[in-house]
Each structure stands twice: as structure tokens, then as C-alpha cells.
Amino acid sequence: MKKILFVCCAFSCSFFAAAQGWPDTVAHIEKIFSRYNSHTVPGAELAISRNGQVIFSKAWGMADLEHNIALTPQSLVEAGSVSKQFTAASILLLEQQGKLSLEDDVRKYIPELPDYGKVITLRHMMQHTSGLKDWGSVMDLAGWSRGTRVYSNEYALYVISLQQTLNNIPGDEYIYSNSNYNLQAIIVQRVSGLSLADFTSKYIFEPAGMKHTEWRSNFRKVVKDRAIAYSKGGGQNFLINMPNENAYGNGGLLTTAEDLLIWNHYYLSGKLGNPSLLPKQTATNKLNSGRTNNYAAGLMLDSIAGWQAISHSGATASYRANLEYFPEAGLSIAWLSNTSAFDSDTLNVSNAVRRLFLPVRPAAPRPRPAAVTVAPEKLAAYAGWYRDPRNNAGLKLYVKDGKLSSLFPTANLMAIADNVFMLGNNKLELGYKKGLLASAGPESIYYEKMEDVDANPKYLEDFVGQYYSKEAEAMYYMVLKDGRLLLQIKPTTTFPMNATYKDAFDCTFGPVYFIRDLKRGIMELRISVGRARNVVFKRVYTEAP
Template sequence: MTTPRSQHLITIAFATAAIAVAPAPVHTQVDSSIQSRVDEIFSQWDSEMSPGCSVGVTQNGETIFERAYGMADLEWDIPNTPETIFEGGSVSKQFAAAAVVLLVLDGVLSLEDDVRRWVPEIPDYGNKITLHHLMTHTSGLRDWGSIASISGWGRENRAHDHDDVLDILSRQTQLNFEPGTEYSYSNSGYNLLAIVIDRASGTSFAEFSKTRLFEPAGMVNTQWRDSHRRIIRGRSSAYNQTENSWEINRPVEYVHGNGGILTTVGDLGIWNQVLTTGGPWGQDFVTLMHKPGVLRDGSEIKYAGGLMLSSLGDVQAVTHTGSTAGYRAFLGRFPEQGISVAMLCNASNVSTGATGQSIARAFLGNAIKDPNTPNYRAESAAFNLEPFVGLYREPMTGLPMRITSQNGVLYSGTTALLPLSGSEFQVGNGDRRYIFERRAGKVIGFEVEDWQYSERSFEKVPTWTPNRSELNEFEGDYRSEEAETFFRVTATQNGLEIWQRPNDRFEVHPVYGDGFRSGGRMVRFRRDEDGEIIGLSLSIGRVYDMRFSREGT
């Protein structure tokens, strides 16, 4: 019997030997060595038995390379081409941001508008959430899709629309953090922006985008997937790879703005040129699209209007990646060299950022100078690392971090820490810093210095190994109105099992006092002043500290 959760997945058997397929006809004005390098990047998808990708590269607005690999449809043996339409995942966000910017230029919206002016369904949390907070992931709003997953009906299991988004967000009693104090990626902001555009423009977000954005920009093959049931000529299917097969995995939802852009690599090349020149809308449009978020302490973050403002080595880069169902995407612009790279894929095993950067490196060549890798062991030799070793906990989410010392080098997980002083460490080869604090000569925690945070700290905590009697204390039923679900907790030999309707189970293991972890889930139990367990707190990905009440207390 086909269940609602699996009826959209259709398995396609692999042949035991992949059959090489010639890549789609290539449009290229580049050296053959660059072409060969790109072909090598996509060699594992260059088969009649595999989905694949389409790649487009422009320089100063002129197409210099277009090529496609693998199949658009494995059931009908249709190959990908540079004209194939794919879904772009979160590359979509910059188009939602652009629609907002157009209404700002019209004088209809302001980036400083309170979201509740347009969407009063959002609760009043006591702090203004602006449209720019939504655009730059600094609003503190929980990610509605993560909440839906906690409920047992995630985005891949149910056809959510924007009414569902509003329903979920209207039930949330708290934010992840105060607006403007932190960057934390959340799709909620971009779905709300789509709703704002609906209400402020007086027309649907999809229609507004078509007439005011895509058509004036010359993007004739681009539209929103506002209905997953609509037939789109030239669209690829999308696939997940399993052990011995591919299975169809296309989005089954109506929400868009956070994702849902249907486009080609050619149209994305046109778009990147618009972001460079301003296209029909001029320099004010470019400026607002690239306006970074600013945290409460005055520091700028690296995220703007659906755009990540970063670098590749020492080369300035404006990029975004995308991932939805089986689709993958990368869009990058390297302004100093005039290079634009667009990659759209229908195979879920394509690493978006790494693959997109590999393409960019092929075209940027010697322009990229990567920083030298530190000699961590030599630089650490003069420091006593032992006081820093131990288990640490982030207070809001409860997520643990274990710092270890191996062969004379301090590690956070698998990332080496470079000592800059007796209390400050650089994390890997990046900009993040850990500033450790001592009290009475002992390390008690550290603060994180990074562009993502104005305030983020970890406290040192002891590890915990409860006995069976202690584990039995946590047994019971726990309910969340915010996620509209409940957990049944039972003790096991080494931890706790959590059961959830209809019949999902996962096991969590003790980390520190009253704290249990399973992969990305962190479960902390809450006690009253008498020490009685009254509830639990769940943090998972883009949801911090969701409270469940213990029934019968």
C-alpha cells in the first residue's frame, strides 16, 4: 500500500554499469583545458543512468561557457541541456528580496517597516522585526519548516502553502533571539516577504515578479513554482540517490519566496549582470540588494538581500547556494573579474558550495590566492592547552561542544584551534575567534567572536552518566502547542527513547546534567524549584529552545 509520505517517491533501478553520455552541445569561448576541468568535475553525473547538472558561465555579461551533464528525466531518457529548467532552492531568495526592493523604490515599502504592519498574524514579541531583518536572517523567527518537521509533517511529507506558514508562525510564543542580535538562516523570513509583496502590491507575488522583475530583466524562462501540480514545459525531474537506485524527489509544496524559483543557467547569467549594472532599475537597486544586515552592536554581517557577501580565497565573491528536495544550485558572481557562474542540478548528491566553487576556480585560475594553512602544532607549542579541554554548553540552545587536545593541538570537534594569545584562539583558517574566560585560575567558558553574532557564549559543564534509576525520572508524556505534537519518553539501557505519532522513534543519549542529544537534536529537561521535572526543551537546527510541558504535572 502506498502511504501519503511515500507516494511521491518513485524508484528507478540502476543498471550495474553506467553508460557514458556525451555532454549536451557546448557553447564555449574558453581554453580546452578549462572545458576539460569542468567536464572532470561533473564526470560522475555524465551518464545516461544518472541525473546531472547544467552549467553556465558569463564574463561581463557575455556567455563564454554553457554545458550540461546527465539526464533531465530518467524515465523518458531525456538529457539535460543548458536550456533545461531546474528549481533553484534558496538561490530563489534574492528574487524575493529584489521584489521587495522594487516596492521600496516605488515608495510602497520601507526596509524598516515592521513586518506586523503587513502581516499582523505574527505575534508581538516586544521587539520590532523589520523587513530588512527578514531579508538578512536577523529576525530571530524560528524556521517554520523545522517546526513542521518537529510536528511529524515536514516539508517533504505535506503540501504546505502560505496559510500553513502563517498558522505555524502565529503559534510561536518566543523567538530564537532578539531581532538584530544574531544571524541565523530561516526560511520563515522569505515566505513572509512573499506574503508582504502580495498584500502591499495588490497582486500575487508570482504575478508581480513576472511583470515587474523577470520580464523587464529579460528572464524569459523564469517563474515561481507557486503550485507543484502545474505543468512546466522543459522542467527536469529531481532525484535522490539510494544505495542501488535513484528515486524521484520533487518538491510537493506551494510555498515560494524562500525557494521555488524555476529557471535556467542562461537566465541566471542575465540576472547576475542585472545585479552588476542595475539593469532597468539603476544603481539604487544594486545598492539596496547589496545592503548587508547590521547587528545591534553596529557590526555588519556578510548577508544582504538573498546574497552572501564573501570571498573565494582573496577574490571578492557574491554567492548563494540552493537545495530543495532533489534539486541543487549555485549562483556566484566575482565582480573584480566580471565572472558569473550558474549551476543547476537535479541530483541531490551534488555538493552545492564545493562544486560551484570548483567551477569558479577553473575560470578564475591564478586570480585566486588561498591563505596559507597555519602550522597548528608549532604555533601551539608555547601554550598549555590542558586547561581548555572539556565539555562546553551554549545556554540558549543547550548544544554541546567538546574541546580536545591531540598531538599538541587543540580541537573543537574536528577543527583545529590556533592560539593567538593565552586566552584567544582562531577557529581553523577562518575569522571566528574563541575568547576564553577564567575564574579563580580555571577556564569557565568562552565567547564567540564572529560576524554572525553580537552575543554568543559557551559555559564549561561536567559530563554526566546517569544510572537507570535517574533515567526513569524522565519517563512521561510531553506536549508542545507550538509544534502541535507530543513526545512519549521511556528509559532505555543507555539513554531515552522518544516516541511520536504516528510511529516515529529516536533515541537520545546523556551529555550533561538533564541534557540528552541525538544527532542535531538537543533535549534538555526542565525542573521546578523543588527539582521535579516539569517539561523539556528541544533545540534542533533553526529552532531554539522549544518548550514541551509534562502532562500530569
């Protein structure tokens, strides 16, 4: 049977957004989750605690549509990247046991990685500042996205070891990459002699009392009470969309909302490690520039709706998850779902539930400099394409209605001086070394101004050919058809290539930049996605069949 548990006296009405009574709050929760309240729809679990005491727990919807099995608070749902905090906690326990240090070079434990000329520490990996490319993103570029092959941590390591470059100098940027956590899972096994699954069972799950939690380290294993994950099909139909892979540590935790509350209370009350590892779990470090990085040990420390928060969300295949803790209110909220069908819904259930307990605190207004008028001839001189040196993405500026606007992203710029403009919270100094200098806080990036092109068929012919990547172990075919350049991944995938600045394009994946030799012509292309920059494809043939 589905369970609802609440303790009225455990929660003060002063935390309710509208000073409502507890029955009203429960009614609001039921309304928020009404979309799951059906025997024909996958479901969700919600559990809420205050100061370690569960005040609400319930499940809605179905765990298995084929066999008509309802979701219950004891149903195991995969928690996606919420899993990362358990991998990080394992590394911290090993450090406390004297078996490693967060300042160690990762190559001490994983010598298969290339020497990039810069030390990547375990701390860099834990806080996503290592620069290691996300192996799943590289496989996307190869046409083998996660779910199309049975990936393992060993295969993830193989892909990571093929990468010739990093996304960034270690410590320079925060770029989320699952590679960091698959490698940490491997390190746990190599250092402790136990798999991550066995290590966490012994040192975390059992001591904490998490009786309904385990890892999906073997996706073929029969798991009692596991909910099936579903995506939306055509009409009212659903499609099974499971993470059929053995890669874990980055994700892969099978758990319940109630067990996640047990975990929150366990580590937040200082019970993990002796002495408590809580200070290390929540410790953040600044980037090389001095800018704050809010990502700690698999935990995001930031403000949500004006409240201090420790949180993480998760998504793997069609499983969805969110775990939040608000120290000012002693409030934990855990949400799990076995469907991605409502990803585009305007109602975000986590936000809606949170607002029932924590009123939104308006942010203090940021002082904004006054706008100025810039002469039309100056605006015209600033128009054109600019290249982001990190990933070769193009930023186009153009004049519209007497104002400077941008394409990629589409926005209007506000002039605060003759050569200084605001693009959101970024300050652009135009004309800087004939390009522009983009600044956000202590960081500045120089964008080179690039040459515009007429992407006619004769120009596009230069790029036709076959390109092979050792990093992705994949072949791209650039073909010209009906006056358009197309990227093909055989047998069935084709993307249009949209010209930006000279030798650069944008496609479904992201920006593509071709490297040209003055004598030999186009030699290679570099393609970037959010978590994997500048994956190299070398030209092997000048024609594509």
C-alpha cells in the same frame, strides 16, 4: 539537442588558472561534468559569462529518466535558495514605489505574528537577522519534514505564528531562516495586490528577458520542459524526490542556467529599478554588536578563493543550484542540477569550474599567539561541561595527554595563557565567573559550568513522560528501555537520548534541555536545531505508554 556555445575572443587567457587555451578549458569542463554524461543519470546545466556575454553553455545527463528525456539548456530546474534574491528584489521595488519601507515593522503587514517585545523590520528579515524560527525546521521536530505534507506560504505563516520566542534578539545574530522569505512573499501579495509570481513576472522576468523562468507556486501545475529531481536509491537506482509543496519565495524558482546569467547581467548593470536598486541589493549591515553580516538582499557578499564574490547556493528536495559573480573578473557562473546523488562526492563541480578561470588566492596568514604550558592541576580544574545559553548545547572539556581538549566539537585547545585557550578562531577565557567566556571578534558569550551526572536508570526515570508542543503541534514520548532514555515520535520514529550535563541530553535533532521545578520535578523540555532554537514541549503526563 544539447547546446554548447562559446566565444573564444570574449575571454582573456590571463584569467585561466594555468594559462591554458580555450579548447583545453572546454575539455576540463567536460571532464568535470563527465559523471552526468550518461543516459541513465540525472543531469546538470552550466552557463558561464564574462561582462554579460555568454562564453559557455551546455547541459549533460537526463531531465526525465522514466521517459528518456535529455536535459538541455532550456530545461527548467528548481534553483532552491538562489530564488531568494528575486523575492528580496520585489520588496526593494515596492519600497521604490513608495508602498513600504525596509525599516517597517513586519507586524504592520503581518499582524498574525506574535508581539515578541522587539521590533522586527523588513530589513532584519531580508538579511536573516530577524530571529524568526525556520518553520521547516519546526516541522522537522514535529516529524513532518518538508516533502511529507503539501505546505503553502499560508501554512508556513501559521507555523511561524505559533512560535512563542525568537531565536535571537533582532539584529543580534545572522541565523538563516526560510521563514523570512516566505513572509516576504506574503507581504508582496498583500502590499501590491499581486502574487509574488505575478509581480516578478511583470517587474523582473519580462523586463530582464528571462523567458524560461517561473515560480513553482502550484506544484500540481504542468510545466513544460521541467526536469524531474532525483535522489540516489539503492545500487545504481534513482528515486524521484520532488518539492511537492506550494510554499515559495524562500525557494521555488524554476529557471535555467542561461536565464540566471541574464538576471546577473540585468541587475548588475543597474537595470533593476529607476534609479538602479543595485546599491540596495548589495548593501550589508552590521549586527548589533558591530560585527559584519555579509548577507544582503538575498545575496551573499563575501570572498571566494580570495576573490570578491556575490553568490548564493540552493537546495530543495533533490534540486541543486549555485550562482556566482566575481566583479574583479566580470565573471558569472551558473550551475543547476536535478539530482542530489553527488552531494557527498569529493568533487564539487562549482569549485572545480571556478578554479579553471580564477586561480585560488592564498589568504594572508593570521598572526597566532605563542602557545604556553599550563599546569596539570589547572587543566583538571577547567575540565567539565559548559552550557551555551543560546541553545543549551553542551561543550565538554577534558584533559588528554596533558592537554585540554573538547568534545562537541572534537578538537584540541591551544593554551595562550594560564586561563586563555584558542578553539579554532574562538578565544575561551576559562574560570570566568566560574564558567568560560567565548569570544569571536566583538562578540562574547558566557558559558555556565554545569554539573556532571551519572546517567543511571534511576536518574533517567525523572524524564520519562509525555511532552506536548504548541509550537510544533506535536507530542514527544520519553521512554526508558534497557537502561536507555529514548525519544519517540509515534508511530515509528525513535531516537536515543545521550546524557550530557545535568538535565540535558543530545539527540539526532540536537540539544535537549529539561526545565525542573524544585517541588514538581521536570516541567518541560526545550529542543534546538540550527535554525530553530528552544522549541518548547510541556510535560503533560509523568508516564509514557
